[in-house]
Amino acid sequence: MLLVPGDPLNPRRVDPHFAGQADAARERGITVARIDHDALDRPDLAVAGVPAGEDAVYRGWMMTTTQYDGFAKALADRGVTLRTNADEYRAAHELPGWYHELRPATPxxxxxxxxxxxxxxxxxxxxxxxxxxxxxxxxxxxxxxxxxxxxxxxxxxxxxxxxxxxxxxxxxxxxxxxxxxxxxxxxxFEEFTGPEARTWWVGGRCALITPHPDTPDELPEGLDLVEVEPLVATLHLPFVAVDLVRRTDGALRIVELGDAQVSDWPSSRDPSALITALF
Missing domain, CATH: 3.30.1490 (Dna Ligase; domain 1)
Known part of the structure; x- marks a missing residue:
């Protein structure tokens, strides 16, 4: 099941920012359920429209680790298990959770x-x-x-x-x-050059390479993940996004790692690619 935010102006619709991903999921026969992102301080209300008993991946706006913990517990009460649990979300969402494993390739x-x-x-x-x-x-x-x-x-x-x-x-x-x-x-501080790439990792392996959403029409050439892949794999996280860029000396550097459930998708890419990689 794919969980996405509802439109704040019309809760019966998916938030327009995630509508393309929701449509792609439905086309693949995947259940799509809306959550009320504005109600996360009352997680039981936020997930009231989620059907019981299915495993789920969230794609939506960012949550604090406290909000995500309540979100996961409220879903568990409905028999729904998030692919990314609360501890995994914190590890990806906050720098201390991933820095030591990625230290060789990040500032x-x-x-x-x-x-x-x-x-x-x-x-x-x-x-x-x-x-x-x-x-x-x-x-x-x-x-x-x-x-x-x-x-x-x-x-x-x-x-x-x-x-x-x-x-x-x-x-x-x-x-x-x-x-x-x-x-x-x-x-x-390190001096970088050229556009960033956003890489999408499912189960510790790179599933997709896209432009960064801030530069959706630019993608660095010749990305070689041979040094990055074993570092990301050691984190044992189910779904993360890793932003990569070249340093001025040519070294490939990790700018950031984040939980990919709340990482933006570039507007220049077909959202069905992400859904296919996830499901």
């Missing part, structure tokens, strides 16, 4: 527990000098802010500059407000 990172500015300052001292990018455990929530507030709330030219670290962190917290997730993360 060096350190993090705090919670929005502790003093702890962040101590981490910055240990990190050494040079540029870094500041974020929290869940970067995808922050993509718009990172684009529009890069210099004031994301990029730190030199982490040895304690005042700059604090200034950027305070602005980050201001923008994130109550959506701050987990803790501060410092990522070593």
């Amino acid at each position: 060096e990172s350190v993090w705090t527990e919670g929005p502790d500015l003093q702890a962040l300052g101590a981490l910055a001292n240990q990190f050494g000098g040079g540029p870094a990018v500041l974020r929290d455990f869940v970067p995808r929530d922050f993509e718009g802010h990172a684009t529009h507030h890069w210099d004031e709330a994301a990029y730190i030219p030199d982490v040895a500059d304690a005042a700059a670290v604090r200034r950027v962190a305070e602005r980050f917290l201001e923008l994130r407000d109550d959506s701050f997730a987990g803790g501060f993360v410092l990522r070593r």
